[in-house]
Amino acid sequence: MADPTPGNPTAGQAEVLRFDDVHLAFGQTVVLRDLSFALHRGETLVLLGVTGTGKTTLLKLALGLLKPDRGRITVLGTDITELEEEELFPLRAQLGIVFQEMALFDSLSVHENVAYRLIEETVHGGKDYSDEEIERRVRECLRFVGLEEAIWKLPAELSGGMQRRVGLARALITEPPILLYDSPTAGLDPVTAQTILTLIIKLRDTRQAGALYVTHRLQDAFILANNCYDSQNEALKPVGGDGRGQPCGPTRFLLLRDASIYFVGSPADLVSARDPYVQRFLA
Ligand SMILES: Nc1ncnc2c1ncn2[C@@H]1O[C@H](COP(=O)(O)OP(=O)(O)O)[C@@H](O)[C@H]1O
Ligand SMILES: [Mg+2]
Structure with a gap:
């Protein structure tokens, strides 16, 4: 199946999650309008957007905690939109979730x-x-x-x-082959945030987990995009450093605005985008 997300460098890698024309409104408010994208093994899709643009809602849809009004969500090849709660149970084990507000018992x-x-x-x-x-x-x-x-x-x-x-x-x-992160570094001091990001990159590069990563912190997104996990030294190294070692999972940015994907592309595409809204977002 063709990837509905343009600018995808991982075509050919197994698809782990897919949204096709997913539409969801709460009352009169359309939160996601006919949204389509695909996530592949080892890939990170960073979801950006101001508060209230539907980032957390999108993760809940992927988990089957919310049902779309129309459209299709596919997890590891299974269309989850029509599944009952008990049928969803085994599929949920395929999705690891790290949400900011999820405290330990x-x-x-x-x-x-x-x-x-x-x-x-x-x-x-x-x-x-x-x-x-x-x-x-x-x-x-x-x-x-x-x-x-x-x-x-x-x-x-x-x-x-x-x-x-x-x-x-x-x-x-x-x-889980799929991980969903909702602001996993929020409220942490910079050193601890860096530790968490290192673990997330390690997970991506040693296990090829695909991830949706919601964040308000652009610096986190660029750390994910610009670093690989170096198993030998158990530390990060810059992408394209010496060209050896493990492959780095690619990162794409997906900027939500007005219930739609406003921008999708590589970190370089994002930085060089001339669009005034993207530039304001980066500022
Ligand atoms: N269960 C719900 N019932 C009604 N409105 C909701 C519900 N969950 C989220 N919303 C609304 O949907 C929009 C998107 O919310 P959310 O996905 O939490 O945004 P984000 O995570 O990007 O800040 C917001 O306007 C929010 O108020
Ligand atoms: Mg949120």
Whole structure:
């Protein structure tokens, strides 16, 4: 199927998420008007737009938490628009979510917080994970975010930045090929924000997860676009540095305005766009 999003450098990579002419209004207010785009493995689509342009709504549609008035949303080849809640359940495990407002459960240990979706799958999804399997996977996710030693702690014993890293580990427990981020660095100090961005880039470049990344912080978007994860040094390196090592997942920007995609393109396209609205947005 042809990619409905122009300017796509990842044509040929497997498509993980697709919107076709998705339309949604709340009452009289049209929030998304016949929106189409596709997301591929390893690719990050950065969703930009002023407050109220429908960025969070778009993520909720991808999760099947909201239904469009018309149009089609396809997750890993399955049209989710007509699915019932119980049919959506196994598909949701394919989407990891890191939302700013999603706090950890205070009374549960880090282990229980990270394991949460596996336990839910055992209860609702007909899966049957042993305790050993759960602990092994929880440890693996915590190791990914550098917090294995915190496994038996309570959230209150961790700093805000560590809690956010646990939130990321929780999103990874089902090994989702798609990640949805809604302002994951909001409210963090610059050092912690950089740690979270490094983990997000690591996830992109070592596991080829496709991501929708909502942010108000343009600097975050350019860090994502301009850096690769260097596994040898466990650090970021600039895109196109020495041309060796792992491939970097490409980044595209998608700017929403008046319920539509106003601009879509590479970071270079965005920076060089002459359009006055885009220029004001970047200023
Ligand atoms: N459940 C809802 N009921 C009615 N209006 C909503 C609902 N959710 C969002 N909206 C409205 O839809 C628009 C887009 O909201 P949202 O997706 O949260 O924007 P963004 O995340 O870009 O700031 C806003 O005008 C908001 O008030
Ligand atoms: Mg929002």
